[in-house]
Amino acid sequence: GxxxxxxxxxxxxxxxxxxELRCDPISGHTALYWYRQSLGQGPEFLIxxxxxxxxxxxxxxxxxxxxxxxxxxxxxxKIQRTERGDSAVYLCASSLLADTxxxxxxxxxxxx
Amino acid sequence: xxxxxxxxxxxxxxxxxxxxxNCSYKTSINNLQWYRxxxxxxxxxLILIRSNEREKHSGRLRVTLDTSKKSSSLLITxxxxxxxxxxFCATGGGFQKLVFGTGTRLLVSP
Numbered sequence: 001g002x003x004x005x006x007x008x009x010x011x012x013x014x015x016x017x018x019x020e021l022r023c024d025p026i027s028g029h030t031a032l033y034w035y036r037q038s039l040g041q042g043p044e045f046l047i048x049x050x051x052x053x054x055x056x057x058x059x060x061x062x063x064x065x066x067x068x069x070x071x072x073x074x075x076x077x078k079i080q081r082t083e084r085g086d087s088a089v090y091l092c093a094s095s096l097l098a099d100t101x102x103x104x105x106x107x108x109x110x111x112x
Numbered sequence: 113x114x115x116x117x118x119x120x121x122x123x124x125x126x127x128x129x130x131x132x133x134n135c136s137y138k139t140s141i142n143n144l145q146w147y148r149x150x151x152x153x154x155x156x157x158l159i160l161i162r163s164n165e166r167e168k169h170s171g172r173l174r175v176t177l178d179t180s181k182k183s184s185s186l187l188i189t190x191x192x193x194x195x196x197x198x199x200f201c202a203t204g205g206g207f208q209k210l211v212f213g214t215g216t217r218l219l220v221s222p
Contacts, residue, residue, distance in 0.1 A: 004154075031207055042200050042212030043155070056209060089153065098206045100145075105154040 004104035006092050012110045021077040021107045025094030032075050035091040082111045118216040131188040133216040135201030144184050149198045191220045
């Protein structure tokens with residue numbers, strides 16, 4: 001079946017703008033994760049959903065970042081008042097079994 | 113925050129040679145996983161080794177785990193140009209966050 005998809009693949013915005021990044025998990029996967037990866041680094045955890053609720057949001061860097069998963073499937077990561085330091089690749093993953101997370105291709109966010 | 117570090121940071125080899133990369137981590141674990149990433153985008157899961165396992169094989173991949181040293185190694189045998197990628201170890205999972213290392217960039221030249 002289809003893997004995890006993320007849209008857009010690239011997003012360029014100006015400092016101070018609001019952006020939304022979308023993740024479509026693998027059908028039937030109950031768990032969904034967001035990570036952020038800066039250049040030359042490994043991915044860093046942002047937030048994890050089990051169903052519709054955020055089970056762990058300890059990785060969100062500040063209150064400008066927010067994520068939702070209203071129907072337990074698609075998730076949207078929302079970033080308010082973007083800053084240049086928010087530029088990174090935002091990765092989404094989903095899982096059904098406890099161990100393996102399947103990643104999407106990511107959204108490259110560039111804040112000018 | 114990163115869990116640990118991969119070593120080396122970059123590795124350049126010829127096709128047919130073996131590639132070994134190492135990962136160190138900081139906390140006790142239930143399992144450790146290795147992922148491959150091409151062109152800085154999506155990660156592909158390669159292999160998972162549990163804390164009670166010492167070695168695991170999958171095709172041309174061999175992973176070892178030494179929990180006493182908090183380290184793991186990934187060996188790719190008979191490398192191919194298509195193996196060129198970044199390789200990350202990660203701890204966690206089990207419906208919890210993955211904590212990744214800093215990665216090893218592997219370049220395999222034809």
